[in-house]
Amino acid sequence: MARKRHVPPVPEELPPCDGPKLPLFEHHNSKIEWLERLGDGEETSHEGYVFRVKIKRAEYAIKVGLQFKFYDPMESEYFWEPLIGDVSLNTAAYYTDPFYAECRAYGRIREATKKRPKISDAATRCYGFLFLSDRDQRYLEGKKCDLGLEEVDLAYQRQTPGGVRPRAIVKSLASSDHGITELNLRKILDRIHMLNRERIYNMDIRLDNIRDGKLVDFGSSWTEPHKLLDALDAGTSYSYRTTDRAMFDEMVVDESLPNPKHIVAMHFMTLRPRYN
Numbered sequence: 001m002a003r004k005r006h007v008p009p010v011p012e013e014l015p016p017c018d019g020p021k022l023p024l025f026e027h028h029n030s031k032i033e034w035l036e037r038l039g040d041g042e043e044t045s046h047e048g049y050v051f052r053v054k055i056k057r058a059e060y061a062i063k064v065g066l067q068f069k070f071y072d073p074m075e076s077e078y079f080w081e082p083l084i085g086d087v088s089l090n091t092a093a094y095y096t097d098p099f100y101a102e103c104r105a106y107g108r109i110r111e112a113t114k115k116r117p118k119i120s121d122a123a124t125r126c127y128g129f130l131f132l133s134d135r136d137q138r139y140l141e142g143k144k145c146d147l148g149l150e151e152v153d154l155a156y157q158r159q160t161p162g163g164v165r166p167r168a169i170v171k172s173l174a175s176s177d178h179g180i181t182e183l184n185l186r187k188i189l190d191r192i193h194m195l196n197r198e199r200i201y202n203m204d205i206r207l208d209n210i211r212d213g214k215l216v217d218f219g220s221s222w223t224e225p226h227k228l229l230d231a232l233d234a235g236t237s238y239s240y241r242t243t244d245r246a247m248f249d250e251m252v253v254d255e256s257l258p259n260p261k262h263i264v265a266m267h268f269m270t271l272r273p274r275y276n
């Protein structure tokens with residue numbers, strides 16, 4: 001008699017490590033009506049997969065992401081192993097997988113919103129994560145989204161929280177405009193400071209990742225407590241913690257954003273590490 005395949009239960013929140021967690025999307029069992037692909041990604045390109053969808057008559061953006069659906073921490077072992085050494089692959093993934101990076105950042109934003117409601121203006125709202133059904137997978141494959149099912153290391157994926165299921169994150173739908181003007185440039189920098197004060201470091205401050213003046217992509221973010229950040233030497237961790245400010249300044253210059261008030265994030269003094 002064929003043995004029934006073990007399918008782990010759907011987790012209520014992720015990731016199961018120290019620090020903030022994102023809950024499962026409340027309508028995770030409802031049908032997803034896929035409407036269109038968002039962003040600049042051509043259907044054949046390797047940009048992240050973000051779609052406008054309808055779930056229970058409301059519209060959302062669903063990020064299936066490029067590395068989102070499945071992630072193999074062995075691919076980034078060269079980076080994490082020298083820092084945190086002999087940890088389980090699941091632990092390595094909690095701190096290097098872009099999907100968990102979003103879960104942890106949005107988890108912290110949700111917690112922080114209770115004390116400081118203004119922080120919700122810093123990021124496009126996130127409603128939770130979900131796992132894609134077979135029907136959703138067939139739809140995406142029809143749209144030439146490579147879900148990477150052929151390359152998945154099944155032995156590893158089976159023992160991850162959630163098992164062999166492609167993962168996605170549900171956010172509110174923003175416009176296609178970055179929404180930065182000379183009038184709100186200061187506010188956008190203040191929002192980045194607010195996130196950094198909550199120990200969320202986005203690490204990917206670019207025009208493409210800002211929609212309607214809010215950050216939309218936390219796939220590269222680090223949120224403390226963070227095992228890798230803790231393992232870095234003081235100078236390097238300082239530069240990680242100030243990356244968002246440095247990237248903000250670069251973005252303003254590289255994109256020639258109007259800045260009549262000469263707003264800068266990295267003042268001369270902050271360029272000097274203050275770690276001793």
Ligand SMILES: Nc1ncnc2c1ncn2[C@@H]1O[C@H](COP(=O)(O)OP(=O)(O)OP(=O)(O)O)[C@@H](O)[C@H]1O
Nearest residue numbers: 038039047048050061098171172173174208217219
């Ligand atoms: N909630 C949203 N509303 C409208 N457009 C969005 C939304 N989320 C993403 N987009 C569009 O899709 C593009 C890709 O999304 P995102 O930046 O999150 O993915 P990515 O860069 O591929 O992610 P990662 O770096 O984690 O692999 C964005 O640049 C933006 O244009």
Ligand SMILES: [Mg+2]
Nearest residue numbers: 048208209217
């Ligand atoms: Mg992006």
